[in-house]
Amino acid sequence: MNLSGQFAITDAATPAVEVLLQRCSPRRLASVIAPALARLWRERLVSLATNKKGWPTTHFWRRAANSLSVQVADDHVKLTVTQTGVSQRWLGGPIFTVRAGALTIPISPLSYGKTAADFPNLTLIRTPKGVYLVQLPGASSTVRGVRNKTRQSRIASPPLFLFRLAQSVNQTGNPDVVPTNAEFASAALTAIQENI
Secondary structure, three states: OOOOOOOOOOOOOOHHHHHHHHHOOOHHHHHHHHHHHHHHHHHHHHHHOOOOOOOOOOOOOHHHOOOEEEEEOOOOOEEEEEOOOOOHHHEEEEEOOOOOOOOOEEEOOOOOOHHHOOOOOEEEEEEOOOOEEEOOOOOEEEEEEEOOOOOEEEOOOEEEEEEEEEEEEEOOHHHHOOOOOHHHHHHHHHHHHHHH
C-alpha cells in the first residue's frame, strides 16, 4: 500500500514583501531622510557662528541656516542654501570688485558687517602698508593753549581706521561649511532605521 501526502503552498510572503517595498520606495525614503539631512546641515551652519577675530556677530551663519530649503522628489532630496556668500566661504577663491573701484575690507569691530556707505565723511589715507578708509576724529576735549592762556586748542584722538582697500582678495575655502557625504549618509541611515 502506498502512502502519499499533499501539501498546499500559499503565498503569504508576497503581501508582506509588497508592504515592505512600499515603505522603502525611493519617494518614501526621501521623505524620511529629508528632515534629518536638513537638520544636520542647519546645525553645522549654526556651529560656524563665531568669527576669527572675535568681533560682534553679523548672524551670517544663522541667516544661512534659516535660508536652507528642502525639496523631496521621487528619487532624491535637494537641499539649497540661498544666503549670498555661502558658496564663496565653502569653496574659497578670488573676490574681485564689481561696481566699486576697490573692495572695502573691514579692519575694525566697528566696520565689521558694514559698508563704507554706513560711515559719513570717510577719508582716504595711503600708507606704506596700503590704502585705508578712515574716520577723522572730532574734538574730544579742549585745553588752554600754551602760548596764549585765553586761546582754546583741540586735542583730537587719532584717526579711526575702518577699512583696508584692495583690488581683489583670495579667500581660503572652509570645507566645514557643508557636511561630508559620509556625514549625510550616516544621518540618512539613522533616520531610515528609526522610521522604517
